[in-house]
Amino acid sequence: MTQPLAGKVAVVTGGASGIGLASVEMMIAAGAKVVVVDRDENALARLQEKHGAALIPYATDLLDADKCKALVPDILALTGVIDIFHANAGLYVGGDLVDADVDAIDRMLNLNINVVMKNVRSVLPHMIERGTGDIMVTSSLAGHYPTPWEPVYASSKWATHCFVQTTRRQVCKHGIRVGSISPGPVITGLLSDWPEEKLAEAKAKGSLMEASEVAETILFMLTRPRHITIRDVVMIPSQFDL
Numbered sequence: 733m734t735q736p737l738a739g740k741v742a743v744v745t746g747g748a749s750g751i752g753l754a755s756v757e758m759m760i761a762a763g764a765k766v767v768v769v770d771r772d773e774n775a776l777a778r779l780q781e782k783h784g785a786a787l788i789p790y791a792t793d794l795l796d797a798d799k800c801k802a803l804v805p806d807i808l809a810l811t812g813v814i815d816i817f818h819a820n821a822g823l824y825v826g827g828d829l830v831d832a833d834v835d836a837i838d839r840m841l842n843l844n845i846n847v848v849m850k851n852v853r854s855v856l857p858h859m860i861e862r863g864t865g866d867i868m869v870t871s872s873l874a875g876h877y878p879t880p881w882e883p884v885y886a887s888s889k890w891a892t893h894c895f896v897q898t899t900r901r902q903v904c905k906h907g908i909r910v911g912s913i914s915p916g917p918v919i920t921g922l923l924s925d926w927p928e929e930k931l932a933e934a935k936a937k938g939s940l941m942e943a944s945e946v947a948e949t950i951l952f953m954l955t956r957p958r959h960i961t962i963r964d965v966v967m968i969p970s971q972f973d974l
């Protein structure tokens with residue numbers, strides 16, 4: 733098998749499960765060394781045992797401001813280089829706005845957009861200095877279409893989508909590519925927070941995606957020749973009338 737990411741160092745936040753884990757395993761299979769950032773220490777330990785030297789576990793809570801600030805400097809001290817930064821960790825708050833818990837809204841907005849912005853801000857000087865680098869952000873189908881059953885979550889992903897578009901335009905002159913992947917519903921732990929009737933509907937329609945299908949798309953984006961940036965891929969279940 734060819735290894736298009738051989739020699740690359742990648743960082744994946746929220747990489748211990750779901751879409752992040754699929755991205756980690758796809759990148760390792762493609763030859764990258766991957767720093768997996770997650771708050772789930774047990775899952776990180778299991779992953780390191782499975783993947784050995786190809787995987788560096790980094791346990792942290794990104795919602796802790798000091799730990800978030802330390803992330804990129806710490807990783808650079810370990811690896812010396814970051815070629816790919818996949819900002820993927822995210823939370824979900826669904827349902828009606830009036831029913832949403834205010835603390836949960838704060839945590840979700842913090843992780844889904846503030847932390848993404850701070851992590852990218854932190855890694856950019858390194859990439860600018862090297863004149864190369866790839867930023868990948870996990871957004872969502874909800875970041876492109878107003879999904880009325882999840883106004884809180886959708887708002888965070890519209891912000892993410894705007895962040896990717898504006899940042900790409902600012903840093904493309906430095907040889908840095910900024911892209912996002914925006915899947916519809918994917919079978920991961922996050923779906924357990926979905927409104928039950930929406931989940932039942934998606935299951936009945938057969939419209940749920942596999943995390944590996946998302947990761948394959950990410951790998952495709954990351955392995956285009958460097959003169960091409962694929963900025964936003966929106967993965968829409970074929971039955972959705974969007």
Ligand code: NAD
Binds near residue numbers: 745750751792820824
């Ligand atoms: P998931 O819950 O399976 O994975 C999220 C990972 O992030 C977990 O390993 C968790 O431990 C980690 N994490 C959560 N909070 C953290 C924190 N404060 N610090 C460090 N790590 C933390 O969910 P997923 O579905 O794989 O979600 C990944 C991304 O995909 C999110 O940004 C989500 O919004 C997006 N997304 C998910 C779906 C879906 O239907 N599952 C669809 C579109 C987009």
